[in-house]
Amino acid sequence: MTNRVSKGSLFPYCLWILLFVIAPIALIVYYSLLDLEGKFTLSNYQSFFSPAYIKMTFTSFWYAFLITFFTLVISYPTAYLLTKTKHKHLWLMLIIIPSWINLLLKTYAFIGIFGLYGPINAVVEVFGIEPKQILFTDFSFIFVSVYIFIPFMIIPIFNSLDKLNPTLIYAARDLGASSFTTFRRVVFPLTIDGVKSGIQVTFIPALSLFMITRLIAGNQVITLGTAIEQQFLVSQNWGMGSTIAVFLIIIMIIIMLVTGQRKGGRA
């Protein structure tokens, strides 16, 4: 009945898919096969598999892993405790507000906080330790990234915990499970979907963030994202940049498959 109207309404949407979803990916793949003069070549892939790039990929992975790990370790208990508070949605709102503040501003704040004369060093000095440069270290990079991702990790975990039927917990407790066993065997498995989407929204951006590495880590930390930005906007080597982007896309697909929610797993 409404089919004609509906099909017509799909037109701009499909045009969008074609132009901004399919075409860009195709272009990235196409450019990854071009050298600086625009001739077809596989040399970009060859240089990607050189030790320097392999090492960069692994360090990028390692940082992303650490960032995701610490974010999860801090966020899960927070989300868990939030669901136990009285006005939980108000508290969740308060967690979300900082995520609305521009990313750049939050990162910029840490330039001051971690600076040589910043508050952290002032506190350290009270304990008689020499102040030292915290900025431009991998610690500062990981700390700021974790700080940025915490709200994004809390939201999905909070939602899945919130949906959890509390009678399941009572049942487990009645059947003699300790609170730790209840958590390990009941609560955590039932909220794993939230954890997975939290990991998705943390790990992939953690691989590709380049402004935090530039502002906070100086040029100490090079992630895949920094490398792409470097190739595209500094070296103007779009071919190499696209090759790294292709690998980032492949990694992303793998992560999506690993953390993807199976449909119909839980009624």
Added chain:
Amino acid sequence: MKKLSAASKIYLIIVFIILYAPIFYLIFYSFNSGGSMNNFESFTLEHYKAVFEDSRLIVILINTVIVALLSGLISTIIGTLGAIGIVSIKDAKMRNILLSLNNVLIVSPDVVIGASFLILFTMIGVKLGFTSVLVSHIAFSIPIVVLMVLPKLLEMNKSLIDAARDLGATKRDVLTRVILPYIQPGIFAGFFLALTYSLDDFAVTFFVTGNGFSTLSVEIYSMARTGISLTINALSGLIFLITVLVVIGYYFVANRAKRVSEEVQR
């Protein structure tokens, strides 16, 4: 339910302090008459004055808001129509393909989106600047609108449409008087999210903006790269204030929309 133990309360308080400390730190030093972020000399509003006197910054601010509003509006229209279209597709396989394609831009790292859009715009000859930034923002906001509207459409009772048709409503009536009012909360949520996506975006804009055009994020980045400037602090104070007001506003709108839709359903 059990009351929270003291330890858990302390844990939550620490998390909240860590989340808010950097923001308040920024705002605190925006009132510093000294030039740095570590030595509070005396209270001043000169940095706020500097923000309003810097005409370049004001232009950038206006640009950012215009791009956000326009991209929010256009992506909401395309996304809502798209969602309505997706729901009407009978073929489950086709529907799933569209939905997966829809999610590509949501999960793609923004560096990749930025780089690929840069290639795209260069190839089809779009001049980098306002147009390329606006189009990119529309492009990455559409999928989020679809995701916000889709659940509302799916929970809608199909007999509502049939009833309207039986009572003689035209297709246009069905769309404007039945479907749109019903999915309105989803549309609003989509619009607000599109706005925040646009306001918050840095990486994509950074790639596709030319020399002459800049948004707030890009400007803050280039200012921050040259070092500390308390003008940025004053700016963040203003942004924080606006954000809190918008959140409160959104909260009320969402609540009212909920109440209205409940009344309609009654």
